[in-house]
Amino acid sequence: MENNALFRDDIECQKLIMEAMKYHLLPERRPMLQSPRTKPRKSTVGMLFAVGGMDATKGATSIEKYDLRTNTWTPVANMNGRRLQFGVAVLDEKLYVVGGRDGLKTLNTVECYNPKTKTWSVMPPMSTHRHGLGVAVLEGPMYAVGGHDGWSYLNTVERWDPQARQWNFVASMSTPRSTVGVAVLGGKLYAVGGRDGSSCLKSVECFDPHTNKWTLCAQMSKRRGGVGVTTWNGFLYAIGGHDAPASNLTSRLSDCVERYDPKTDMWTSVASMSISRDAVGVCLLGDKLYAVGGYDGQSYLNNVEAYDPQSNEWSQVAPLCLGRAGACLVTVKL
Numbered sequence: 001m002e003n004n005a006l007f008r009d010d011i012e013c014q015k016l017i018m019e020a021m022k023y024h025l026l027p028e029r030r031p032m033l034q035s036p037r038t039k040p041r042k043s044t045v046g047m048l049f050a051v052g053g054m055d056a057t058k059g060a061t062s063i064e065k066y067d068l069r070t071n072t073w074t075p076v077a078n079m080n081g082r083r084l085q086f087g088v089a090v091l092d093e094k095l096y097v098v099g100g101r102d103g104l105k106t107l108n109t110v111e112c113y114n115p116k117t118k119t120w121s122v123m124p125p126m127s128t129h130r131h132g133l134g135v136a137v138l139e140g141p142m143y144a145v146g147g148h149d150g151w152s153y154l155n156t157v158e159r160w161d162p163q164a165r166q167w168n169f170v171a172s173m174s175t176p177r178s179t180v181g182v183a184v185l186g187g188k189l190y191a192v193g194g195r196d197g198s199s200c201l202k203s204v205e206c207f208d209p210h211t212n213k214w215t216l217c218a219q220m221s222k223r224r225g226g227v228g229v230t231t232w233n234g235f236l237y238a239i240g241g242h243d244a245p246a247s248n249l250t251s252r253l254s255d256c257v258e259r260y261d262p263k264t265d266m267w268t269s270v271a272s273m274s275i276s277r278d279a280v281g282v283c284l285l286g287d288k289l290y291a292v293g294g295y296d297g298q299s300y301l302n303n304v305e306a307y308d309p310q311s312n313e314w315s316q317v318a319p320l321c322l323g324r325a326g327a328c329l330v331t332v333k334l
Contacts, residue, residue, distance in 0.1 A: 031233060034310065042069045045286035046333035049095060049115070051088050052079055053293060053324030054279070055300050059084055059103060060324050063095075063113070066304075068285060071318045073304075080111060080120055085179065087135025088328035089142050091162055095330060096123065098144055101131040106150040110160075115332055126158050126167050134182025135328075138189050138209060143170075145191050146177035153178050153197045157207070171212045173205055179279075181229030185236050186262055190217070192238050193224035200225040200243045204260070218265045220258050226326070228282030230289055232309050236260040239291055239307075240273060240280040253278050253297055257307070271312045274305060283329035290317070295325035 002021075007013040016037075023033050030038070048066040050073070052059075059082040064073045079097060086100025086107070095113040099106070108130065110123040126144055133147030133154075142160040144167075146153075153176035158167045173191055180194030189207040191214075193200065200223040205214045224241030231237065237259050244252035253276040258267045273280075277294030284290075289307040291314075293300065300323040305314045320327075 028234075040286040042286065044333075046331045047115075048283055048285045048290060048292075049076075049088075049330050049332060050281055050292055050320060050324070051095065051097060051328045051330070052083050052086065052100075053281070053300075053327035054084055054295070055322055055324045060322055060327070062322060064321050065115075066285070066290075066318070073318055073321050075321055076115070077113060077118060077120075079113075083107065085131040085133075085147075085326055086328065087133050087144060087182075088330050089135045089137045090330050090332055091137055091142055093332055093334065095332070096135070096142060096160075097328075098135050098142075099126060099130040099133050099147065101150075105129070106131045106148065115334060124165060124167065127169065128154065128156060128158065130154060132178035132180070132194070134177075134180045134191060134194075136182045136184050136189060138184045139187065141209075143182070143189055143207075145182050145189070146173060146180045146194060148178040152176070153195070170209075171207070171214055173207075173214050174216065175201065175203060175205070177201065179226045181224075181227040181238060181241075181282075183229045183231050183236055185231045186234070188262075190229070190236055190260075192229045192236070193220065193227040193241060195225040199223065200241070206262075217260070217262075218267055220260075220267050221269065222254060222256055222258070224254060226279040228280040228291060228329075230282045230284050232284050232287070232289060234262070235309070236262070237270075237282070237289055237307075237309075238267075239282050239289070240277045240294060242278040253295075259309075270309075271307070271314055273307075273314055274316070275301065275303060277301060277325075279325040281324075281327040281329035283331055285331050290329065292329055293320055293324045293327050299323060300325045 130147030177194030227241035
């Protein structure tokens with residue numbers, strides 16, 4: 001582009017090319033280089049999938065997807081059985097649904113949904129049965145973090161190797177964590193909050209796959225079980241959750257949102273959601289964070305709101321077809 005004769009002699013074009021080159025070559029300066037041209041185009045951001053969760057019938061098996069262009073949710077598929085407190089991650093544009101519980105027993109099973117062919121396949125199971133786990137993909141492999149095996153709270157972590165098609169244990173966390181929020185930022189895996197059996201946690205730790213070690217990070221200002229986490233532009237966001245024994249849940253639900261900066265190892269409060277909610281599904285789509293469904297102490301919500309980190313504001317978007325808490329949210333570039 002730079003040497004194309006048509007652009008070479010046009011100063012306006014040269015400015016635009018320079019701006020684009022800076023944006024791509026200096027990723028650390030992107031926060032300062034924002035403009036209408038850096039906004040993701042709606043057609044390229046992919047689709048947001050909301051998978052399963054708890055609904056009024058005690059377990060949704062349905063998957064629905066959100067189209068940013070039309071601001072609509074549509075049902076697309078059903079899981080093969082009921083799962084609660086499971087994890088979902090995207091590998092090779094397929095959805096991996098990991099662990100959870102079927103209402104009676106805790107599962108170690110893994111199934112894989114291909115949105116292109118709309119087909120399910122069964123994958124090798126984890127070594128440990130886990131519900132309340134967190135799942136994320138880091139540099140190729142997928143990690144299943146913490147949870148509860150039906151008897152005890154877990155600090156163990158398993159890694160799925162897509163080439164070898166097998167699960168292996170990696171280093172355990174310092175703390176057992178169930179209903180833990182998990183996200184990937186800067187080549188590390190973060191485990192945020194959760195419950196350890198006696199209380200909800202404000203502690204955070206991160207895993208470096210190259211050293212196979214977990215390191216404690218700065219604590220959040222609030223204890224949060226059932227917390228939603230996602231990342232944007234070098235920051236980690238912790239959204240909603242609860243801090244209470246189960247008997248006293250309603251009074252201790254959170255609308256609070258905190259942002260973690262790994263460069264300074266500090267948490268900062270940002271704008272709160274419009275509704276306090278636990279077990280909220282959270283995901284990045286384009287340049288906004290979406291908070292989907294959840295539980296407000298009385299009902300399973302179909303409410304969806306989007307957070308714009310640049311303006312620090314939340315706005316309502318189209319509601320889910322089905323109210324659900326603990327839905328897993330992922331984006332697939334289709």
